[in-house]
Amino acid sequence: MDNVAAAPLLPEVREAMLPYLGQIFGNPQSLHNWGDGAREALEGAREQVAALIGGASEEIVFTSSGTEANNMAVKGIARARSEKGKHIIVSAIEHFSVFNSARTMQREGFEISLAPVDSTGTVIPAELLKLVRPDTVLISVMHASGEVGTIQPLAEIAAGLPKDGPVLHTDAVASAGNIPVDVKKLGVQALSMAGNQFNGPRGSAALWIKRGVRILPLLDGGIQEGGRRPGTEDVPAIAGLGKAAEIAKRDLEVRMERLSGLRDMLIEGVLGEVEHSVLTGHPVNRLPGYASFCLRFIEGEAILMLLNSHGIAAASGSACTSRALKASHVLLAMGINHELAQGSVLFTLGPNNDAEDVKYVLENLPKVVDRLRQMSPLYSKYLKEQKG
Amino acid sequence: MPVYSEKVMQHFMNPHNVGEIEDADGVGEIGNPVCGDMMTFYIKVKDNRIEDVKYKTFGCGAAIAVSSMVSDLVKGKTLEEALTVTPSMVAKELEGLPKNKLHCSNLGAQALHKAIKNYAIKNKIDIPGLTDKEEPEEDEHACET
Numbered sequence: 001m002d003n004v005a006a007a008p009l010l011p012e013v014r015e016a017m018l019p020y021l022g023q024i025f026g027n028p029q030s031l032h033n034w035g036d037g038a039r040e041a042l043e044g045a046r047e048q049v050a051a052l053i054g055g056a057s058e059e060i061v062f063t064s065s066g067t068e069a070n071n072m073a074v075k076g077i078a079r080a081r082s083e084k085g086k087h088i089i090v091s092a093i094e095h096f097s098v099f100n101s102a103r104t105m106q107r108e109g110f111e112i113s114l115a116p117v118d119s120t121g122t123v124i125p126a127e128l129l130k131l132v133r134p135d136t137v138l139i140s141v142m143h144a145s146g147e148v149g150t151i152q153p154l155a156e157i158a159a160g161l162p163k164d165g166p167v168l169h170t171d172a173v174a175s176a177g178n179i180p181v182d183v184k185k186l187g188v189q190a191l192s193m194a195g196n197q198f199n200g201p202r203g204s205a206a207l208w209i210k211r212g213v214r215i216l217p218l219l220d221g222g223i224q225e226g227g228r229r230p231g232t233e234d235v236p237a238i239a240g241l242g243k244a245a246e247i248a249k250r251d252l253e254v255r256m257e258r259l260s261g262l263r264d265m266l267i268e269g270v271l272g273e274v275e276h277s278v279l280t281g282h283p284v285n286r287l288p289g290y291a292s293f294c295l296r297f298i299e300g301e302a303i304l305m306l307l308n309s310h311g312i313a314a315a316s317g318s319a320c321t322s323r324a325l326k327a328s329h330v331l332l333a334m335g336i337n338h339e340l341a342q343g344s345v346l347f348t349l350g351p352n353n354d355a356e357d358v359k360y361v362l363e364n365l366p367k368v369v370d371r372l373r374q375m376s377p378l379y380s381k382y383l384k385e386q387k388g
Numbered sequence: 389m390p391v392y393s394e395k396v397m398q399h400f401m402n403p404h405n406v407g408e409i410e411d412a413d414g415v416g417e418i419g420n421p422v423c424g425d426m427m428t429f430y431i432k433v434k435d436n437r438i439e440d441v442k443y444k445t446f447g448c449g450a451a452i453a454v455s456s457m458v459s460d461l462v463k464g465k466t467l468e469e470a471l472t473v474t475p476s477m478v479a480k481e482l483e484g485l486p487k488n489k490l491h492c493s494n495l496g497a498q499a500l501h502k503a504i505k506n507y508a509i510k511n512k513i514d515i516p517g518l519t520d521k522e523e524p525e526e527d528e529h530a531c532e533t
Contacts, residue, residue, distance in 0.1 A: 301448035319424040320448035339421035375406045377428040377444035
């Protein structure tokens, strides 16, 4: 139940990739027959990806990861527009690939403002719009959080922006392929997405950039992707991304309904079965497969290790779980204190999960929590205070 | 490759000596929830020996395994012997800890030392290796707020 970290490749997607790992090995830039097949795959995938998000195929740039797409959007757009101004706004809960790209731009002389979120992890449009200045050239707000699943009011933000003002980019890596994403309805000018978040291959991702929006490439090189992303194309990965996009579009409603049902069963179960548990993120506006919690008095890594011993995979935003030993900036930005953030646990459901899995978690999680609380000094303090 | 050694996993899955001692002779608490880990050690002392040791730990797998190992290392030892337990000794007994988890081994040793100090102060005694020792630095545990 850790599909956000790694989701299984759909068999149909693997099938779609295989020819390009075998016989059709050509370079899409070649003018001979061997190049034709590869070119066909590339352009076919471009149309499939564009169709998923309601964009035009020539507005799609393939990249190697969501991280690269976000880097390219933030740095490439800011640099291309630096003569218009040097102010960028990002939300307080962005992925590190947006956050750290903004930080890089700060070193290049840009000013960065952070748009706050409320306790549900939702960017407050009015607060964000207050930060907009005449020299704001770029705003980056994720479409949905990969940590708490909250879906952001992008259309509302877009509607409040001045005409011909800042470019609005969204990191839709967690949402694209999982909920309806339509660049026109969202009102954005750039959007990042990644195949591995909807059962496509890793190493396959894309940046959609609205026609007319200027962007500088991160890499210097040849003419691939219109010169915006040079480097020989990873045709098998791109073919897989295209297929995954096609399937995601086709099955979106069914998948959403199924995963939302399982998610709600898990959320209700955990909140009901585990004392002192809170749901993190928005109660309603959340991604279908995302059930995220903070469990008081205990720590996330220990929870994950015990769950793992029961054969359950989950994730956590606790300080101890992170290599850097820092609590998730997303949870902290939502006003969750360090102690509670330590008890973060995130279940992300995917195509291989069913109601039996959810039941199994609901049987075992309370045991795991109880065991850790029995050895927690915070819990015994709490119990003594209750008595006293 | 697993993150933790087999020894760490054994202690994490079946930690020894978990609990509290109601009428403890010494109590040592270290860390705080903001930093991520918190340990409370309880000792019962008889004839200068740690007759019983228990602890409660809020923290990650390493923190729990460290607490368990420290309790094993000092149970039945004299106070002087217990004071010679160092973080590196704990880490070594656990067959190593990941680099970013080494601070957990500091916490275990520090919490125990604090419990012994608490006992010494309460009983107004001087234990070689305690008073002449600098208070362990807590800031080794990188805690950013």
